[in-house]
């Protein structure tokens with residue numbers, strides 16, 4: 021049994037990861053400040069005797085006498101409406117959170133994995149995006165608190181690895197969706213499903229021709245666990261995403277069809293710096309993570325997510 025600390029464990033991805041790690045018989049400690057996380061998701065995990073939930077803000081150092089073998093650092097709001105709500109706090113969460121968790125890893129000689137993002141590629145000129153691409157990110161825009169915070173966190177992880185010999189892993193997550201997203205999450209998949217289920221207008225931003233690649237959460241969690249288990253010399257960064265690429269209009273049409281909704285598509289202004297295209301090159305993940313490949317097609321993942329929102 022390993023002792024594993026998950027920051028942001030009360031959030032969408034973190035709740036799935038904690039459940040998976042607990043199911044494998046590990047001891048899991050979740051650190052979360054409940055900014056976007058859900059106490060009810062935590063209550064579901066408390067049925068596991070090896071689960072401990074600690075209310076803590078990662079911008080503050082964390083010390084414990086308990087053993088820690090691995091740390092997954094997920095704490096950070098991920099939906100644009102949430103990370104733009106208090107942008108100073110967002111960038112502090114990425115940078116101070118990375119420093120505090122790296123110091124904790126160092127004190128416990130633990131492996132540590134950073135949940136980075138495809139946002140480090142910004143509005144990319146290279147398509148699809150390989151890990152070797154340095155990206156095209158605006159340093160002063162409304163998305164920068166998130167994008168630049170995540171970029172600086174990657175730098176900190178690599179510097180702690182080179183300078184202090186920490187065992188680090190960096191994954192770059194592409195748009196991920198599934199059950200446990202909150203109704204107020206604000207990201208496109210949950211927005212469209214909720215609007216469709218209520219027969220309300222589906223709000224497509226811009227002309228809806230921008231693309232994203234949508235990964236079902238179980239595929240991501242599988243990739244995260246495999247990444248943590250790789251040899252010490254492999255730090256990443258490694259892309260984790262589903263290479264299927266769809267426009268936002270196509271996504272809206274899929275969801276209308278799958279829900280049998282009477283909703284109509286309406287167009288709303290495109291937020292500034294909204295990337296025009298996004299698709300992962302996952303060659304490295306396949307090679308390094310034992311042939312990892314996303315197994316849940318968009319249609320199947322959407323059906324499961326629709327069932328989840330219908331059950332609320």
Ligand code: NAD
Nearest residue numbers: 028030031032033053055056057077078094095096193196
């Ligand atoms: P989420 O908002 O559902 O979860 C984030 C969690 O972090 C929440 O429980 C929140 O309360 C917690 N948190 C935020 N600030 C904190 C702080 N200062 N201290 C402690 N806890 C804090 O988002 P998610 O989609 O589950 O994303 C999890 C991680 O994965 C994030 O780091 C995000 O950047 C990364 N990521 C997600 C996606 C995606 O598509 N879902 C894509 C790329 C990267």
Ligand code: UDP
Nearest residue numbers: 100206207208209211223224225230268294
């Ligand atoms: N989007 C949209 N309608 C919504 C929410 C988002 O058309 O109700 C668009 C958004 O402008 C972006 C894409 O969907 O082009 C993905 O947005 P999301 O916030 O899910 O993720 P990100 O922009 O971080 O990739």
